[in-house]
Amino acid sequence: MKRDALAIWLGDVVCAAGYSGADAFAREHALKPFRLRQLYHAATKELRDDPGDVTTLPKELRNALMQRGIRFASVEPVTLQRSRDAQTTKAVFRLRDGKAVEAVLMEHFGERTTVCISSQAGCAFACAFCATGQGGFNRNLSAVEIFDQARFFAGEPAQRAKRITNVVFMGMGEPFHNYEAVMGAVALLNDPQGFGLGHRHITISTVGLVDKIDAFTKEDVQVNLAISLHAPTDELRSGLMPVNRRYPLQELMAACERYVAATRRKIFFEYVMLAGINDDSACAKALAKLLRGPLYHVNLIPYNATPDGAFEATSDARIWKFAKILDDARVAVTVRQNMGRDITAACGQLQVESQPKAHLPMSRV
């Protein structure tokens, strides 16, 4: 399905300002289509935050839009923390209704610059090892609220003029539980008339919602798919991820096969290494058996501590032993590099500790 990025952007931005829709907005301000394109361009290409900053617009129009509450930026950074590894920056964003989400910028020593963005405030899936899940679900984000997290980092002067090369939907929330808004955000990220990030540079990660994997298969987009697997048997997986009771492994793997058959694209399987739980040789062998297939790739993730985490991280030596078993069985495997643990920005650690109440000054650590 082809989505109209400009229409999605405009709809979200004017609704956030209290208009009933794009038509009502265009009528009230007597805006021709070229003016709407100009607004869209200013926000998504020039990365401006307010119509007030767009000097190509007539002054009266700028003032009128500002007065009516039209703002391009739907997320406001309240804190920005930089990790000691000097490559990771975590932002806490406040949304217009006061809710908050987090996003993480990872600069891989100048090679590529990845932004990890959130699709929901909180998460409904309650995976046992994940901080976001421990906090429960709050609300879905709009397409623009999702997109704006990447847009913010692209426009951030502290970003030292490096281009965002990759965006991953691996922040807070379950992207396929907010499917339409996430696909809208993908359209906004990708639009050559706007942000212009190639599909192949975008990755969506899911807990494994089978119906949505099937919908995604039909999208005909070259966006990468990652599945949070974390266990090779139903018994183990259901204990770690309650969603497995609804979509057990056999159904999940069948959807993965349909995806690969239809798209000929690779699938990445994430597997968090939990000491004494899912990291022994038997698990590695069972995983190798489950993931036989030329387009399957396993990503082993070292466990990151969470506030009430009942888990221990697997030792590096054990992780490499596990990886070797997969490799020997000819399953493609990589071990994920850890970034930003000191600022709780690593995988599974995103959880807004307290929803910001008042306007906080931007702080840097």
Ligand code: SAH
């Ligand atoms: N809900 C989606 C998107 C989040 S992606 C999903 O689950 O795929 C975040 C990734 O980090 C997921 O693979 C998740 O399982 C993993 N993760 C969660 N908690 C973690 C932790 N404490 N340590 C390491 N990885 C974790």
